[in-house]
Amino acid sequence: MAQGVMVVCEQRDGEIRKISYEVLSEGKRLADKLGAEMTVVLLGSGIADKAAALGGYGASKVFVADDPNLAVYTAEAYAKAIDGIVKQADPAILLMGASVEGKDLSARLAGKLSTGLAMDCTAVRIDDGRLVATRPIYAGKAFAEVVISSFPQMATTRPNVMTVTPPDTSKSAEVVKVDANLSADDLRTKVLEVRKEAAGKIDLTEADVIVSGGRGMKGPENYKILEELATVLKGTVGASRSAVDAGWRSHSDQVGQTGKVVTPNLYIACGISGAIQHLAGMSGSKVIVAINKDADAPIFQKADYGVVADLFDVVPAMTEEAKKIM
Amino acid sequence: MEIIACIKQVPDTESQIKIAPDGKSIVQNDIKWVMNPYDEFGVEEALKLKAKNGGTVTVVSVGPKRVTESIRTALAMGADKGILVEDAATDDGDSFTIAKTLAAVVKNIPYDVIFCGQRAVDDDEAQVGAMLAEMLNIPHVSLVVKEEVDLAAKKVTAEKPIEGATLVTESSLPVLLTTQKGLNEPRYASLPGIMKAKKKPLETKKVADLGLNAEDVGLAGSKLKIMALTPPPQRSAGKIVEGETPQEKAAALVKLLREEAKII
Numbered sequence: 267m268a269q270g271v272m273v274v275c276e277q278r279d280g281e282i283r284k285i286s287y288e289v290l291s292e293g294k295r296l297a298d299k300l301g302a303e304m305t306v307v308l309l310g311s312g313i314a315d316k317a318a319a320l321g322g323y324g325a326s327k328v329f330v331a332d333d334p335n336l337a338v339y340t341a342e343a344y345a346k347a348i349d350g351i352v353k354q355a356d357p358a359i360l361l362m363g364a365s366v367e368g369k370d371l372s373a374r375l376a377g378k379l380s381t382g383l384a385m386d387c388t389a390v391r392i393d394d395g396r397l398v399a400t401r402p403i404y405a406g407k408a409f410a411e412v413v414i415s416s417f418p419q420m421a422t423t424r425p426n427v428m429t430v431t432p433p434d435t436s437k438s439a440e441v442v443k444v445d446a447n448l449s450a451d452d453l454r455t456k457v458l459e460v461r462k463e464a465a466g467k468i469d470l471t472e473a474d475v476i477v478s479g480g481r482g483m484k485g486p487e488n489y490k491i492l493e494e495l496a497t498v499l500k501g502t503v504g505a506s507r508s509a510v511d512a513g514w515r516s517h518s519d520q521v522g523q524t525g526k527v528v529t530p531n532l533y534i535a536c537g538i539s540g541a542i543q544h545l546a547g548m549s550g551s552k553v554i555v556a557i558n559k560d561a562d563a564p565i566f567q568k569a570d571y572g573v574v575a576d577l578f579d580v581v582p583a584m585t586e587e588a589k590k591i592m
Numbered sequence: 593m594e595i596i597a598c599i600k601q602v603p604d605t606e607s608q609i610k611i612a613p614d615g616k617s618i619v620q621n622d623i624k625w626v627m628n629p630y631d632e633f634g635v636e637e638a639l640k641l642k643a644k645n646g647g648t649v650t651v652v653s654v655g656p657k658r659v660t661e662s663i664r665t666a667l668a669m670g671a672d673k674g675i676l677v678e679d680a681a682t683d684d685g686d687s688f689t690i691a692k693t694l695a696a697v698v699k700n701i702p703y704d705v706i707f708c709g710q711r712a713v714d715d716d717e718a719q720v721g722a723m724l725a726e727m728l729n730i731p732h733v734s735l736v737v738k739e740e741v742d743l744a745a746k747k748v749t750a751e752k753p754i755e756g757a758t759l760v761t762e763s764s765l766p767v768l769l770t771t772q773k774g775l776n777e778p779r780y781a782s783l784p785g786i787m788k789a790k791k792k793p794l795e796t797k798k799v800a801d802l803g804l805n806a807e808d809v810g811l812a813g814s815k816l817k818i819m820a821l822t823p824p825p826q827r828s829a830g831k832i833v834e835g836e837t838p839q840e841k842a843a844a845l846v847k848l849l850r851e852e853a854k855i856i
Binding site: 380 | 760837848
């Protein structure tokens with residue numbers, strides 16, 4: 267009989283990523299509700315020493331597969347290793363973060379386990395002993411409440427949404443070393459190179475503050491003023507589809523239904539009119555600021571704070587004001 | 593070289609989404625149906641591979657009759673043939689049943705590379721590609737922005753962005769790649785292309801033709817079930833920041849963000 271909650275942790279260069287603490291905190295809440303244990307899976311190479319401390323987040327047991335072939339994530343090898351652990355531990359619920367890695371891994375693994383997967387959830391709860399997940403669809407134009415009829419019930423949670431519970435550092439988890447059992451067939455994809463971006467660049471999906479620019483920016487050279495504001499606010503710069511299609515910003519900066527769906531604490535839309543597909547991608551932000559010359563721009567209907575003025579005057583002035591207090 | 597592009601038909605991204613009276617589906621009147629934008633990148637990349645290496649591009653989809661329009665669009669772009677699984681038994685299926693249906697189609701035709709959009713912009717599941725690869729027991733790389741196939745060596749190198757970095761991967765063929773913006777600029781169908789597309793083969797199949805049972809696909813076979821759809825939490829227009837000059841407005845805004853919203 268499947269029981270308990272299992273969380274798959276994500277590590278990069280041997281460090282556990284923030285999204286995993288979000289998932290651990292949510293996983294513990296679900297496990298408590300079920301009156302069951304939370305176990306954890308940690309995969310990598312030379313990562314075993316990180317395992318016991320996860321007890322601080324409420325894990326009773328951490329399954330560690332330590333294998334040089336798991337040092338850098340690949341879908342097949344990771345799915346194979348977790349498949350073995352899931353079959354051994356038989357959890358009722360299997361959670362991971364909806365990061366680039368988590369989305370990819372969970373889908374492959376759900377195929378392997380022949381089970382249902384609720385992707386990129388903004389809320390999960392227990393109802394009558396079963397997992398009920400809430401997930402935005404149409405990039406947030408509607409929300410679906412979903413259930414899974416098979417075990418384990420799999421879900422991934424959207425970055426920046428779940429609250430991290432401060433760890434109880436006096437607790438430690440039992441560490442269970444497992445063999446990844448990888449064969450040549452699981453290693454048909456290998457990572458040749460990890461090309462890191464400039465240090466300090468925060469991904470849009472994980473940013474607390476996003477300063478985003480649209481057609482009103484008039485050209486790529488003007489994004490400098492957004493970069494300056496983002497730097498002061500410890501955020502990152504995004505762009506609308508029209509700015510990306512014009513070639514002003516890279517595709518990875520695009521916010522919207524055909525770009526990234528973002529959930530920062532603060533989203534500052536500069537010179538963005540507010541097309542439906544853009545609003546869909548950023549309406550999950552906690553606070554939205556719109557700066558636009560056109561008082562009738564649809565973006566103002568979604569903004570908590572609207573500034574009707576020329577962004578080329580307002581943004582540099584904001585940077586100066588923010589410098590005084592940050 | 594044998595290339596498959598899997599596509600889905602979805603509501604255009606400018607569509608307003610309204611929830612139907614059953615509370616579990618959306619109102620389909622007035623929706624403009626288009627090929628999923630992420631799948632267009634797959635069709636385009638398939639055509640580029642064919643131009644380089646020769647071979648056949650087959651477009652595969654699952655859905656109602658209206659999907660033939662999107663397949664014809666892909667044929668007009670230059671794909672060679674289409675296969676549509678058009679069977680009411682597949683209706684309202686989750687990603688698992690769609691991947692299973694696609695796998696049943698694809699396993700009967702030769703392939704070196706399969707393309708799927710990284711996600712569909714309707715249900716945003718982002719699962720079918722990886723699940724299909726798993727069911728076919730082939731490697732996959734998702735979110736690809738660059739790929740290069742070496743047919744002689746039977747391998748593909750691909751680039752995929754992750755948070756804060758780009759991975760360069762190498763996989764053996766056959767492989768499944770999921771596609772996203774940045775990979776290419778999908779071509780528009782030319783008028784001669786549209787004319788030619790009308791004569792290209794477009795086969796429709798029923799689930800029974802694929803050796804599947806009706807209860808294994810569609811809503812009956814789904815493991816993920818929608819209990820309810822709700823509109824997103826409403827955001828209403830907040831306050832317009834006052835000030836005589838842009839500088840005053842900027843100062844007032846920063847103060848509000850600090851003291852009222854407590855966000856910076």
